[in-house]
Amino acid sequence: MPAAEKSIDNSIDKLDELVVWLKDWLESHEVPKSIAYKLRFAMEEIATNAVYYGFPTGTSGTVTVRINKDTVTERYQLDILDDGEAFNPLEEAPEADPNLEMDDRELGGLGVFLVKNLSEDCHYERRDGWNRLTVCIEAEAD
Amino acid sequence: MALTIEKHVSDGITTLELSGDLDTATAGELETTVKEIIASEHPSIIFDMGGISYVSSFGLRVIVYTSKAMRAHNDRFAMHSIQHDVMEILTISGLNRLLKVVENQDEAVALMR
Numbered sequence: 001m002p003a004a005e006k007s008i009d010n011s012i013d014k015l016d017e018l019v020v021w022l023k024d025w026l027e028s029h030e031v032p033k034s035i036a037y038k039l040r041f042a043m044e045e046i047a048t049n050a051v052y053y054g055f056p057t058g059t060s061g062t063v064t065v066r067i068n069k070d071t072v073t074e075r076y077q078l079d080i081l082d083d084g085e086a087f088n089p090l091e092e093a094p095e096a097d098p099n100l101e102m103d104d105r106e107l108g109g110l111g112v113f114l115v116k117n118l119s120e121d122c123h124y125e126r127r128d129g130w131n132r133l134t135v136c137i138e139a140e141a142d
Numbered sequence: 143m144a145l146t147i148e149k150h151v152s153d154g155i156t157t158l159e160l161s162g163d164l165d166t167a168t169a170g171e172l173e174t175t176v177k178e179i180i181a182s183e184h185p186s187i188i189f190d191m192g193g194i195s196y197v198s199s200f201g202l203r204v205i206v207y208t209s210k211a212m213r214a215h216n217d218r219f220a221m222h223s224i225q226h227d228v229m230e231i232l233t234i235s236g237l238n239r240l241l242k243v244v245e246n247q248d249e250a251v252a253l254m255r
Contacts, residue, residue, distance in 0.1 A: 118234070
């Protein structure tokens with residue numbers, strides 16, 4: 001199965017194009033619902049953070065998403081790339097604590113924590129001016 | 143998929159029957175609706191989540207916002223009919239034990255009394 005790829009400008013208005021593209025890919029490849037949920041959640045979280053926070057105000061840039069199914073490992077691999085400022089969300093995003101009581105919680109901050117927990121593996125690299133976050137999710141439902 | 147919000151008011155309880163996606167693009171609509179209800183005199187809010195197949199972290203943010211805001215109104219906020227994949231997100235986040243999550247509308251209404 002060849003990898004599919006979609007790029008957008010770093011504009012909030014363009015994020016929906018990524019969601020529509022990914023949903024079409026997931027449907028056309030008959031990805032089971034619960035796995036499709038995880039892939040979409042990871043893509044939306046990382047791409048949204050990149051567009052909202054990854055670029056200095058007023059600068060243009062690109063967010064690219066690739067998806068592929070590795071037929072050897074039976075995993076979906078999702079790569080989210082952006083040419084914004086160097087940022088490793090796996091290390092630098094504030095750590096969420098699921099044991100906190102409601103009064104002690106921030107409104108947000110659960111996204112990266114959930115991506116880590118929903119995936120089998122995720123890793124980050126910075127190369128040639130691009131951030132790349134890779135998320136691997138098992139192709140078989142639990 | 144867009145978010146549809148149908149508002150039903152009965153015995154002073156506002157039920158929001160939600161369907162579609164609660165995501166980055168749509169979470170703001172729900173937050174606006176919730177703020178209007180909270181501005182009323184004695185707010186009680188139920189989210190009927192039966193038609194919601196996807197909640198992003200922006201969607202969770204609105205749920206946490208609603209729960210926190212309703213602390214000032216005797217916690218009169220409950221959710222029901224949550225689909226399996228959405229429940230998994232709430233469970234990993236530790237929110238399932240902090241929110242009033244029940245099976246159906248009758249149980250949610252009972253919590254408001």
